[in-house]
Amino acid sequence: MKVAVVGGSGYVGGELLRLLLGHPEVTIEQVTSDRHVGAPVGRVHPNLRKATSLAFSPRASLRAADVTFLATPHGGSAPIVPELLASGGVVIDLSADHRLKDPSHYPRYYRQEHPHPELLEEAVYGLPERHRERLRTARLIAVPGCIATAAILALAPVAAAGTGPGRRAVVDAKSGSSASGRDAGPAGQHAERSGAMRAYAPAGHRHAAEIEQETGIGVALSCHAVEAVRGVLATVHLLDGDPPAERELWKIYRAAYAGEPFVRLVHGSDGIHREPEPKILAGTNFCDLGFASDPAHGRTVLLGALDNLGKGAAGAAVQCLNVRAGLPETTGLGFLGLHPV
């Protein structure tokens, strides 16, 4: 299978290249980056030194491929998708440009009208745990946001199981610095970013729309930057009056994710890691889920942890590739993570 990566110089692009280089069924034909034209990939991604002779080619030189990954900034994918689809290949878009079905969201969250709203209906949300069938034949796949993925996988099964009226959820997310990419500006400078507990989006973030779209529950989202490079932890406070007991939660999650290779239930066993933690998931495609019932406050606490560059981006893109190509979903995604790390 011949693939191309557009926008290969960012952190997501780098993680994608690492996974694709280790994928037995894939040959990377091209990786484009206008900023690093001609530079070998290893100069921008030090972990890939000597692993490939690939060099960055200019975006304009992009040739058709079986699958084209778009690791471009938000707003960078929408303009070029129509021509890529016309060439007959599959497009896996890691930007936010095709995640939301409702075009009116785009001006609100991305400050611009969507150039091709007709594509939004066709785009399939790149979460195999919830859209596997449609992904098998999709032409355009929109890989979800990292915080959205953790919150949706944690919230969706309980949301579907419950029926309480007026249910609502508060999602309090914590994430590492790689989620803001290479050019995080002054706030990303180490002296200011290290040791942060920073509510950078206390009352609104674009990922909320994705979570609401997928779970049907109103979500009040707050995002915080904490000291880590990789990692997202979504703490979902589901307020539903009469929370299910923990045995019930185990059953709900087991039913929802029994066969899933990348979703693991982590709750309450002894030891240090009783609840999901992103730290030990760095480089993997796992999303670990945990939960705690809090009947005294009419609340169920649901926890979702993942690597924002892994299951939150590049890992999910490769998982979608495997589904689309009819390959075993774990192909090229077998890394179990490091501990201690």
Next chain:
Amino acid sequence: MKVAVVGGSGYVGGELLRLLLGHPEVTIEQVTSDRHVGAPVGRVHPNLRKATSLAFSPRASLRAADVTFLATPHGGSAPIVPELLASGGVVIDLSADHRLKDPSHYPRYYRQEHPHPELLEEAVYGLPERHRERLRTARLIAVPGCIATAAILALAPVAAAGTGPGRRAVVDAKSGSSASGRDAGPAGQHAERSGAMRAYAPAGHRHAAEIEQETGIGVALSCHAVEAVRGVLATVHLLDGDPPAERELWKIYRAAYAGEPFVRLVHGSDGIHREPEPKILAGTNFCDLGFASDPAHGRTVLLGALDNLGKGAAGAAVQCLNVRAGLPETTGLGFLGLHPV
């Protein structure tokens, strides 16, 4: 003024000694620690080397003093307070033993009956911003928990101003490792603790009872350990249907804290630090408050940041001492914090 510190070898004890050594009106007569009897204070608290000739004396040798600070573990203060009060001095208890008025909380949160429940009514909650008058004449002062302090100072003014029925709050706290003290067990080992985003108390923590006692609002609390040594950030999600606009919030907070030397309103100015952040408060007695109105989700997000060893413990104890002794409250508490840090 002659003071004694009981349990001076812990992190809180060390911070208290540092502040008291810099306090113009105080002489430290004794600092006790059964574990380090005879050792100079500087051996356990390296920042205090050469700053004092004090050495740890055994607890049994404790002599009466004008003010006795109890920096003992939870459960360590209650048994000795009666005899200390009998000697006529003031007791400032930094443990959790006298914070809650309702004796029935103690078995639930501290796994033991309270030995002297009659003292709970007399103990004054050591939050000058809310109990200044009673603190002026108190015999027994209970310094609040660190998370409780941040959440109460953030939530109380808005809770008092609003009247919406069935209001409730979700408090999602993040804190540094010094909050668990020197002996944090296996989970405190650097290899396991560093880079953590760990929901160590997803659905219950003793500080919730303090927050409810002080604000009268039902609080669903979740606590997380993140990568920092000092610092607490309490993100309070107040769900009240019709949230006040931000102009209104400014007025509410200004009215509540206008004259307060240690509470600062930090919200929405430009630059990196638009919301409160514990990092730049390390070593200070400040509690910075921020907020964001989220009418779309019937939510007001309130943020409280502080140093768990500062305003969350030792700083608050010294502030209470100043109130009790009729001194300017900022005496010995003038440190402005470091940046960058």
Next chain:
Amino acid sequence: MTECPVCAADVESKDKIAGEVFPCVDCGTELEVRALEPFAVEPAPKEAEDWGE
């Protein structure tokens, strides 16, 4: 076969002996075999760890 009392996962009785303590395969809780006929298990008593925070 019975269910784990904590997470309702299936618990195999094959080659278990009375009084044996073993972790539930799903939630990791230490379970103790209370009886073999019918097969019954209960969470093994353990000292609650104080998290200190």
